[in-house]
Amino acid sequence: MKTFFVAVAAVAAMSAVAWAEDMKMAVTTSFHNSGLSDILLPAIQEDLGLEVQLLVVGTGQALRLGEAGDVDAILVHSKKAEERFLAAGHGTHRLEIMYNDFVFIGPKADTASVADSANAAQALQQIASTESVFVSRGDDSGTHKKELSLWASAGLDPQSLGDWYRAVGAGMGAALNTASGMDAYIISDRASWLNFGNKGELALLYSGDPVLFNQYAYIPVNPDKHRHVKNDLAMKLENWLVSDRAKDLINTYKINGETLFVFNAK
Amino acid sequence: MSDLWDGLSQAWILLWTLDADLVEITARSLQVTLTALAIASAIALPLGAFLAVRRFRMRRLTIAVLNALMGLPPVVVGLVVYVLLSRAGPFGVLGLLFTPTAMIIAQVIIIVPLIASIAHQALRELWSDYHDLLISLNTSHVQRMSALLWDGRRALLTASLAGFGRAIGEVGAIMIVGGNIDHHTRVLTTAIALETGKGDFALALALGFILIGLAIAVNLAIHWLTRTEQEGRW
Amino acid sequence: MSDMFPLIVEGALTRRRGKVLVGPVDLRLEAGGVTIVIGPNGAGKTSLLRMLHGIARLNAGRIEWACGQERAREKQAFVFQTPVMLRRSVRDNLAYPLRLGGVTRREARAQADAMAEKVGLGDALGRPATVLSGGERQKLALGRALIRSPQVLFLDEPCASLDGRAMREVEEILKTAVQDGVRLIMSTHNMGQARRLASEVLFLLGGKIHERGSTVEFFDAPKTAQARAFLNGDIVE
Numbered sequence: 001m002k003t004f005f006v007a008v009a010a011v012a013a014m015s016a017v018a019w020a021e022d023m024k025m026a027v028t029t030s031f032h033n034s035g036l037s038d039i040l041l042p043a044i045q046e047d048l049g050l051e052v053q054l055l056v057v058g059t060g061q062a063l064r065l066g067e068a069g070d071v072d073a074i075l076v077h078s079k080k081a082e083e084r085f086l087a088a089g090h091g092t093h094r095l096e097i098m099y100n101d102f103v104f105i106g107p108k109a110d111t112a113s114v115a116d117s118a119n120a121a122q123a124l125q126q127i128a129s130t131e132s133v134f135v136s137r138g139d140d141s142g143t144h145k146k147e148l149s150l151w152a153s154a155g156l157d158p159q160s161l162g163d164w165y166r167a168v169g170a171g172m173g174a175a176l177n178t179a180s181g182m183d184a185y186i187i188s189d190r191a192s193w194l195n196f197g198n199k200g201e202l203a204l205l206y207s208g209d210p211v212l213f214n215q216y217a218y219i220p221v222n223p224d225k226h227r228h229v230k231n232d233l234a235m236k237l238e239n240w241l242v243s244d245r246a247k248d249l250i251n252t253y254k255i256n257g258e259t260l261f262v263f264n265a266k
Numbered sequence: 267m268s269d270l271w272d273g274l275s276q277a278w279i280l281l282w283t284l285d286a287d288l289v290e291i292t293a294r295s296l297q298v299t300l301t302a303l304a305i306a307s308a309i310a311l312p313l314g315a316f317l318a319v320r321r322f323r324m325r326r327l328t329i330a331v332l333n334a335l336m337g338l339p340p341v342v343v344g345l346v347v348y349v350l351l352s353r354a355g356p357f358g359v360l361g362l363l364f365t366p367t368a369m370i371i372a373q374v375i376i377i378v379p380l381i382a383s384i385a386h387q388a389l390r391e392l393w394s395d396y397h398d399l400l401i402s403l404n405t406s407h408v409q410r411m412s413a414l415l416w417d418g419r420r421a422l423l424t425a426s427l428a429g430f431g432r433a434i435g436e437v438g439a440i441m442i443v444g445g446n447i448d449h450h451t452r453v454l455t456t457a458i459a460l461e462t463g464k465g466d467f468a469l470a471l472a473l474g475f476i477l478i479g480l481a482i483a484v485n486l487a488i489h490w491l492t493r494t495e496q497e498g499r500w
Numbered sequence: 501m502s503d504m505f506p507l508i509v510e511g512a513l514t515r516r517r518g519k520v521l522v523g524p525v526d527l528r529l530e531a532g533g534v535t536i537v538i539g540p541n542g543a544g545k546t547s548l549l550r551m552l553h554g555i556a557r558l559n560a561g562r563i564e565w566a567c568g569q570e571r572a573r574e575k576q577a578f579v580f581q582t583p584v585m586l587r588r589s590v591r592d593n594l595a596y597p598l599r600l601g602g603v604t605r606r607e608a609r610a611q612a613d614a615m616a617e618k619v620g621l622g623d624a625l626g627r628p629a630t631v632l633s634g635g636e637r638q639k640l641a642l643g644r645a646l647i648r649s650p651q652v653l654f655l656d657e658p659c660a661s662l663d664g665r666a667m668r669e670v671e672e673i674l675k676t677a678v679q680d681g682v683r684l685i686m687s688t689h690n691m692g693q694a695r696r697l698a699s700e701v702l703f704l705l706g707g708k709i710h711e712r713g714s715t716v717e718f719f720d721a722p723k724t725a726q727a728r729a730f731l732n733g734d735i736v737e
Binding site: 024029033051053054055056057067068069070171172173174176177180195196197198199226228 | 354358
């Protein structure tokens with residue numbers, strides 16, 4: 001205990017150490033929860049001598065941070081929102097890096113027989129027809145937007161659903177915790193699910209429909225709008241992200257023996 | 267229940283092995299909160315004394331506002347500080363967003379009303395006691411305030427400790443303005459929020475226990491320091 | 501020796517929430533001697549002393565010291581019925597008025613120690629003032645009032661709750677102060693104390709000075725019926 005406080009004091013004393021080079025990047029919760037950043041960041045530091053500081057937020061907030069010039073680049077997964085972001089001139093360009101996929105999580109008992117559905121739309125229709133409890137992120141994040149588009153393709157309007165549809169307005173982890181507590185259905189990105197520690201009675205029930213693919217794109221913030229933005233570092237990072245080294249690390253990243261991401265940068 | 271035990275045992279393991287990340291975020295928690303506390307006390311304690319000693323037209327209103335601000339939601343403070351410090355905001359050029367300095371600013375705003383309110387309550391009593399004498403001695407306002415601050419220092423310590431408690435356990439504001447960046451602005455509370463989000467309750471609880479232990483340790487240390495002072499002085 | 505007198509008071513009056521506490525008062529006080537203020541409860545004794553000292557608001561009239569207001573403030577002190585104890589040691593209580601005047605810590609301590617001896621608190625220097633007995637508190641308050649060598653000392657019932665021995669000690673300190681040239685203006689309930697200390701008496705009734713006379717005159721041949729009744733121990737309104 002004593003040594004602990006001595007150590008704390010020592011670190012507190014030297015905490016004003018300056019970093020060599022650093023930039024800030026806003027990423028989505030789902031990307032960070034996957035654990036991939038813990039592999040990529042040290043490699044970037046090693047190869048480029050660049051410290052990438054991650055702001056882990058929802059897609060909506062990530063776009064706002066980029067818009068305000070508070071970060072140097074963003075890595076998100078909501079194509080429509082990204083295109084609006086670019087159209088408004090907040091970013092220089094959009095570069096697709098990799099994708100993972102969304103999966104249907106639900107109670108092992110699977111009262112809505114989601115596991116047997118032919119596609120994502122049918123899965124949602126079955127949840128709706130059995131009025132099984134469903135947890136929605138409800139936070140305007142990339143995952144939430146994806147979910148809304150899936151409901152639309154199933155011909156259902158989330159606004160008019162019954163009280164079994166619970167919008168929690170929280171991040172992926174918190175939403176999964178809620179679903180776990182209520183034995184509810186939920187749509188999650190695969191990585192967050194695999195890394196999630198509080199699975200309880202939940203299980204992965206359905207995946208594989210191509211509409212569930214989740215494309216991540218990298219967008220450097222426009223230096224013409226914000227002069228202080230470190231565009232040179234953002235470009236340096238971009239070059240690394242499309243390199244073979246990154247491709248290798250992304251494609252071989254596994255949790256419990258399962259591959260999570262597919263590198264598809266051109 | 268088993269999560270609680272896992273949390274406790276994991277807390278011990280982290281402490282025992284002097285986990286490097288743990289030491290780092292604990293040190294940052296202390297650094298941020300103690301700095302915020304020092305600044306907030308330097309503002310709030312004289313403010314409390316001022317409100318006790320001076321009679322001015324807006325005094326009642328000021329006190330009412332201060333009391334109301336004690337319950338200020340940290341998230342709102344965080345948002346306001348974010349908007350001000352954002353590159354697009356009025357203080358954007360300073361580049362303070364997502365730095366420990368931004369977290370200190372947010373915590374100062376959160377705890378100044380709390381410390382000032384408690385200090386004012388305590389010093390008001392002392393002032394009603396001292397009033398006649400200090401007026402009779404023809405003291406200046408500054409002299410009155412310093413007499414109250416010095417002789418009321420034990421009560422003021424309690425006020426400051428209340429501020430410390432609120433600041434060290436605060437998460438909403440510093441999450442927004444600090445960004446919870448690893449090795450940069452991550453502190454105990456934001457780490458707890460992160461681990462909870464990952465569903466790793468045991469680690470989150472372990473960090474929580476360490477946070478509680480830290481708060482107790484700081485309180486004990488300060489009380490111990492003042493007791494030695496008391497013996498020396500009285 | 502004292503440049504503060506005469507003190508001239510004309511039509512002085514103080515109110516609180518519209519109610520007159522004392523006044524209008526017309527008074528001329530000369531240097532030297534001990535003025536004792538007596539009168540039934542509620543007659544305005546405390547208010548008169550506070551008004552003369554300048555810590556109660558003057559709502560009408562004027563109070564003029566010969567040396568001017570500014571200088572007069574520094575040359576007078578007040579001892580309250582319930583002494584105010586700063587939450588510090590006896591020594592720091594005594595040194596406080598000196599420290600306010602910019603006296604160095606070392607010099608203030610030396611003077612505080614000497615004053616503690618004078619008022620009989622020499623062995624209590626390091627104790628917190630808040631644990632003193634009633635008599636010790638009043639002696640400390642006296643020492644603190646005297647330490648800046650005032651020319652005028654106001655005392656509001658300084659012995660109201662003291663036992664015989666403490667009262668004797670306080671009176672001894674007061675007599676020494678008078679010998680040193682301090683002008684005393686003091687209220688009391690205790691007629692024996694008034695006889696022992698006073699050179700003149702102000703009899704207050706209903707917020708006004710009802711009768712004024714030398715000690716011998718007042719006690720042996722009071723001029724007004726109310727003063728006679730008061731000295732008789734009757735209820736006076």
